[in-house]
Amino acid sequence: MPGKQILIVDDEMGIRELLSEILEDEGYDIKLAENADQARQLRNQFRPDLVLLDIWMPDCDGVSLLKEWANGGQLTMPVVMMSGHATIDTAVEATRIGAIDFLEKPIGLQKLLSTVSRAIKANVTQANSELSLSSLGRAQAVHELKRQLELVQQLKTPVLLLGEPGVGFDSCARFLHHANTPFVAPEQVERALDAPAELLQQAQNGLLFLREIGRLPSRAQHGLLQVLAKLEKFNIRLVCATTRSLAELMQDRGFDAGLFSTISVLQIPVPPLRTHREDVPDLANQIMDRLVEERKVPPRRFGVAALNALRNHDWPGNLEQLRNLVATVAVTAVGEEVALAEVNRLLAPYAMQQTLGCGEALDLPLREARDIFERQYFEHHIKLENGNMSRVAEKVGLERTHLYRKLKQLGIRFSKRTLEE
Template identity: 40%
Template sequence: MTAQYIMVVDDEPDIRQLVSEILEDEGYRVVTAENAAKAKELHRSRKPDLVLLDIWMPGQDGISLLKEWRENDTLCCPVIMMSGHGTIETAVEATKLGAQDFIEKPLSMAKMLLTISNALRASQLEKENRGLRKQMSSSLEPVGNSQTMQRLREQAKRIAQHDTRVLLYGEPGVGKETFARHIHALSNRKDRPFVRAALPTNKDSNHSLNNVLFGREDHGKIQYGLLDEANGGVLFLAEIFELDHDTQNRLLNALKENRYMRIGGNDWVDMDITLMASSSHDLQDDVKGGKFNEELYYLLNVVPVMIPPLHEHPEDVPELLNHYVDILTAQDGLPYRHISLAAQNFLRNHSWPGNIRELRNLVQRLLILGTETEVSLEEAEEAVGARIPVFSQEIGHIPESLFDLPLRQAREQFEHDYLIYQLKQADGNVSKLADQVKMERTHLYRKMRSLNVDPKKYGR
């Protein structure tokens, strides 16, 4: 299921059959094309991991086809050229057009397999390097020795044994993507792509969002989408509740059919991915509010995993602090500083409303701004800043005069009681609350958490 996908393009049936059989024996998945037209059809139907392309074919030759793919910006994988009449000039031309390598006929099967293996490895390393540049500060395995983290890692091992959809819940910054990557690294798809969906933030750009996910075809030119990129591997959709209704419906159909159609295209593309998604709040609220497709929710919610906030496993804070000191000094070149035991104990008792993301940012700030080799308790206290508590947990307990309070405390007290009043009007439904107070739900959840407002207390 996770075998790498190779296309063999050659007009000689014997060569197609021989190469196909050998590659399949080596564990690859193989499709064959007898000419350029068939190759283009297969290329549209699924993005290959590698193409073996004969140069001399009736009709459109291999060099012309390679040039067409490059000019249309659809040269999406390594291409190895094959020829029985190869010349240095031809090999140079093919390399300039983007070919990875060049092998001569009659084919040496040992050389062919080595060339293919090297090309696929180089392609995989390039993808991994791009991923590493995006995730320089990420840890492959979630950090922490608390019972909570040990239980989650054991859960990840069990999930990784099954090719199933996973829905990760947790507050912003708890490390949902880190767990998704950890599951991927333990799974049978570990050598295949892990693609994080970087979706457009403009809510009105539905068309653009569909293009990003499903790709686009326009007059024969293919713009590959994230589903193409992730085929054979894992697609991670962060904050999936942000998908608009049209994209939700398209994704639902794709998951039900195990295939999809690019925007503007007419051909189905087979889909072979493990889908993981995350949300910072309970999607059932969105389902009840009519903002998320109920059938899609049940398709995604096969294995729900709750990642707890950092304040629920504070014993992991010292290890996380030291982990990010090591990461930031090694990867970002920041000066090493030791965090004193007193500072670690203080930070262990911090509430961490921004969770692990806040902790990482704090460590980075301490390393950048500090002048001493050790982070003192006073420096840690100053870096965190004093939090002003909200007094009441219910409406009607506002101090006698808000004017006697500092501005920030008075504002937070009013916001706290205002949100409780509005929650009661909305029967505890956060979707309704967001409409009432004219706030985006992610910001609203963050605001309620910072003010210690629990919407579950006010539902009927």
């Protein structure tokens, strides 16, 4: 895709110049870095559409730089690793951290061009706003989650993720996904399971992620059982998630006992945000930086007092609530620095809910108080219906076009794919 920016990081001048000449002839805009320090500086200045990163460099190896970007929330672009003598373990480690491919030196012309084209195309088409698992935090609760996922990463057994709404199931599923294989995550699980054969074809040799399986009707459960029966044949790793407790599922007579037994062999709980609230300031900054990088909002940063308020909040909606709040304040903030009052205004409805209507939210102008209630109301129903906008529209009594217009007005994000439902 001509015009796309590629950052080449390699300590060998001959390699840099050769790759640069080839890719510039293809119409790409090339930036060069001879070491990790220069790569950091360039990454801080702009978000490249692709990074070609050498593994072995004198000051800091490429895997360490990749891990640094991942932990700092800067791994928002595809990275292809390069090396002439890397071990399989090194390549696997880079993939686990977030690299999407690997080029072995000497690099063939066609291999280079096809890999670059595929990586950039994937970056353009991927509609994924999830934070990577590496950037979810440094607290003990997150470390334990990573440890458990690493233990099952190479297995083929289905995994069941358990947790509250908005905890980051997608990030966990993507962590278990192997690069350069299909990642299939249907927006409407119930509808997708009506055609299990089609779902199996789409996910063949890859990972199938079903976001909420705890409330499937009997027909969809039957479809899931058909998928489970053919996972091995199609070489698919299945990851399911539910916000219902195991006790609820076991006691639900409408939930097939055989299905429950099969999908719950490997259970991994995903911690709510309040159990690692010390990570909230970093997460908020990462989300804001990504919005600014993608030019969705003007330059914005949180003030210290605003970050403290975010840290002290309980986050009943977890990461999804944090993302929505940051996206809203990024659009509505008056200046470049987000002030405490602007954060408190958006946190007020949750505080009001917890204190039975007492507090500063009652002192807001009517229009602001109404917007706060409506935002909370619609977010509640979208979560309740697992993003099915047809059911949300029906439940709240609005025509769908009016609903979409209202959500956009309130700054509530929703998948564009739901427009086609």
